[in-house]
Amino acid sequence: MNVDDRPRKRRRRRSSSRTYRSPQARARARWKGLAVFLAALVIVGGALFYFLASVEEPPVAVATAPVEASRKPVERTAALPPLKLPADQAPHGSAMEWWYYSGILDAAAGQRYAFHMVVFVANGLIKHTVMHAALTDLQTGKRYVSQSRTGGSPLANIPNGFDFKQEGWQASASDSGHALRAAFAEAAITLTLDNSGPVVAHRAPGSETPGLLDFGSSGISYYYSRPRLPARGDVVVGGKTQQVRGEVWFDQQWGEFDVLSLGWNWFALHLKDGSDLMLYELFDKDGRSVVTAGTISDARGAVPLRQGEAELIPGNRWTSPKTNITYVVEWSIKLPSGTLSVKPFLPDSEFDSAGTTANVYWEGPVKVTGSQEGQGFLELSGYDRLGLKPAKGK
Numbered sequence: 001m002n003v004d005d006r007p008r009k010r011r012r013r014r015s016s017s018r019t020y021r022s023p024q025a026r027a028r029a030r031w032k033g034l035a036v037f038l039a040a041l042v043i044v045g046g047a048l049f050y051f052l053a054s055v056e057e058p059p060v061a062v063a064t065a066p067v068e069a070s071r072k073p074v075e076r077t078a079a080l081p082p083l084k085l086p087a088d089q090a091p092h093g094s095a096m097e098w099w100y101y102s103g104i105l106d107a108a109a110g111q112r113y114a115f116h117m118v119v120f121v122a123n124g125l126i127k128h129t130v131m132h133a134a135l136t137d138l139q140t141g142k143r144y145v146s147q148s149r150t151g152g153s154p155l156a157n158i159p160n161g162f163d164f165k166q167e168g169w170q171a172s173a174s175d176s177g178h179a180l181r182a183a184f185a186e187a188a189i190t191l192t193l194d195n196s197g198p199v200v201a202h203r204a205p206g207s208e209t210p211g212l213l214d215f216g217s218s219g220i221s222y223y224y225s226r227p228r229l230p231a232r233g234d235v236v237v238g239g240k241t242q243q244v245r246g247e248v249w250f251d252q253q254w255g256e257f258d259v260l261s262l263g264w265n266w267f268a269l270h271l272k273d274g275s276d277l278m279l280y281e282l283f284d285k286d287g288r289s290v291v292t293a294g295t296i297s298d299a300r301g302a303v304p305l306r307q308g309e310a311e312l313i314p315g316n317r318w319t320s321p322k323t324n325i326t327y328v329v330e331w332s333i334k335l336p337s338g339t340l341s342v343k344p345f346l347p348d349s350e351f352d353s354a355g356t357t358a359n360v361y362w363e364g365p366v367k368v369t370g371s372q373e374g375q376g377f378l379e380l381s382g383y384d385r386l387g388l389k390p391a392k393g394k
Contacts, residue, residue: 263382
């Protein structure tokens, strides 16, 4: 009920203890209050994007409903529709969703370039769409970054896919393939990606529900990857255009979830024997490891890592001269098949997205040696917000 619709007697009692304001003044005050409220929502919405910058969306161990000890626990995810592709490639209108690409590209003359590009969408009282992109020249070490943000969704609806276009950028996918385009101040990248290669539906340790992860009190998320999308296109650096090719890792994740209390270390690795490793470690506000899990996959299928099969051992750290945030940029990964050593091509791969998602994270290409060779991407998220140096072990 509006204030002016209440009984007159009640209004007179209120006016006796306050300075009288005309109806027009009160209306202006209400609109001013509404404007302040909406502005606050925009700020909070930007902060919520902290979780999206990464990302890479780290899954947590599956939560189950309590049952009798003699019965097998019932997964909450079993009540949701199963992952269905290609239909699920399209936007879902969930609270959070992102489409994420990363890869290392080779030019004919031997030059190499690494990139990541991601579209984030947050749906709430206000919808936001954010795009992040970074391109690194692995010869010179020069890194180009760009980002954009808009209210609403710059999306064209297409069957079984998406088509985001914003400020000269594009990220799109359909049954036939994907297309990426991003422009930087002194560089640009344009790629076409085939929709071939394996699809990996991730699941948490102990779960029998592929493509769905239960975050417990933080909600439930869908999560799948296409680890090896064949890509071809052009990279422009210093006014020179070069044709490039490579295999690109693609992730899509969506759902009603929130893990703002956690940080994570996330690995997406192409190994020389043709297998792929997605591995994540979640850590809490004190830097203690909460869970380490992931998936090993190849052309024959995917196998989730069981609890305790993977151990992450932190190595050398790098401190950003711009933000003073310290990141663990070198890691040893102990697996049943052997130990992998992961080191960055360049330690300075920090992405400051304070202007679009209100956070700072580390995202960059890495080299793999040890029991196998390979390459891929590492993401370190939550170091800024939590002010942590993740501890070894629990």
